[in-house]
Amino acid sequence: MSETGTPPRERSGMDRLRRALKSPSRGQAVVGVLVGILAFAAVTQVRLAGKDDTYANLREAELIQALNGLQAASRKAERDISDLETTRDQLRSSTLRRTTALEQAQKEVQTLGVLAGTVPATGPGITITVEDPKNELSLNHLLDGIEELRNAGVEAVEINDRVRVIAQTSFEEDPDGVRVDGVVLKPPYVIDAIGSPDTLAGALQFQDGFTDDVEADGGKVSIKKADRVEVSATRTPVKPRYAEAVPGQ
Amino acid sequence: MIAIIGLVVGVVLGLFLTPDVPLSMEPYLPIAVVAALDAVFGAFRAFLDGIFDDKVFVVSFISNVLIAAMIVFLGDKLGVGAQLSTGVVVVLGIRIFSNVAAIRRHIFHA
Numbered sequence: 001m002s003e004t005g006t007p008p009r010e011r012s013g014m015d016r017l018r019r020a021l022k023s024p025s026r027g028q029a030v031v032g033v034l035v036g037i038l039a040f041a042a043v044t045q046v047r048l049a050g051k052d053d054t055y056a057n058l059r060e061a062e063l064i065q066a067l068n069g070l071q072a073a074s075r076k077a078e079r080d081i082s083d084l085e086t087t088r089d090q091l092r093s094s095t096l097r098r099t100t101a102l103e104q105a106q107k108e109v110q111t112l113g114v115l116a117g118t119v120p121a122t123g124p125g126i127t128i129t130v131e132d133p134k135n136e137l138s139l140n141h142l143l144d145g146i147e148e149l150r151n152a153g154v155e156a157v158e159i160n161d162r163v164r165v166i167a168q169t170s171f172e173e174d175p176d177g178v179r180v181d182g183v184v185l186k187p188p189y190v191i192d193a194i195g196s197p198d199t200l201a202g203a204l205q206f207q208d209g210f211t212d213d214v215e216a217d218g219g220k221v222s223i224k225k226a227d228r229v230e231v232s233a234t235r236t237p238v239k240p241r242y243a244e245a246v247p248g249q
Numbered sequence: 250m251i252a253i254i255g256l257v258v259g260v261v262l263g264l265f266l267t268p269d270v271p272l273s274m275e276p277y278l279p280i281a282v283v284a285a286l287d288a289v290f291g292a293f294r295a296f297l298d299g300i301f302d303d304k305v306f307v308v309s310f311i312s313n314v315l316i317a318a319m320i321v322f323l324g325d326k327l328g329v330g331a332q333l334s335t336g337v338v339v340v341l342g343i344r345i346f347s348n349v350a351a352i353r354r355h356i357f358h359a
Contacts, residue, residue: 014355016299027303031292032255034310038285039256043263045278048270059276059330 125229152203284317
């Protein structure tokens, strides 16, 4: 600064400046020391301001302000967290409900599948073997037997491991034996029935019941109770053509 | 001449020593620097006016720094430290500008 420019016309101020530059005095030494201190402090402050991190030299009031801001932010974040947790819990419980409903539906499918004959079934029951050597067994007597089984609470029935007997099953006469659901079955007929073995056996063996009827036709009935009877024949489900489910029931 | 040497020596010292400022002094240092700048410019103007006195310069330099620091300290105690240091910087800035204007008139005659 002090060296800038030599003025065209010399004035007392510039004269002094030039003289001072040429011949140092005692006063200049003092000025030099003080200016040196100033420069030292200024450089220090510049360095300090440059490396300052955000909070190091804030005043108390500013710190309180910053703290308030942070607290507000953290309150907001906490609100967000609790909102999100609520959402998460709702989603979790709805997922649980859906899973439960799905399990229930699957169980129902299994149950209905057993009743409708669409899935294989296993469980305690009886195996009835009907021998008909003379081929004189009346179809009505066979039907009566099935009916007795149904009355006794049978849950799954198959004949000769080939035909599953369900609500819609049809029975017809056939020269070779019987035609069940269009499948010709020849004696001996082996009927697998799942249900309470004692009840089922009792339903067939009472006086003038199925067993007596078959023996009157010249046949022979043997009943075997078992803890495990396999009903492996299945039917493909048929969509009803006329009947419709009543909605909302 | 010696003043310029002092300036250079101060800058070099500040750059190489990288001194740590005590935490309690930190708020006062920037204000003190501005106040000292004001004193230096005032002294330079007085020098060009022909009324420079080194005793006056020393006293004004030190008192400027002390008063600026005291005002900031007082402001901190009163709870208006930030505003008061802004005020001090503004006032000193105005003084520096008017001093520099006078110096400019001396040197450039404009």
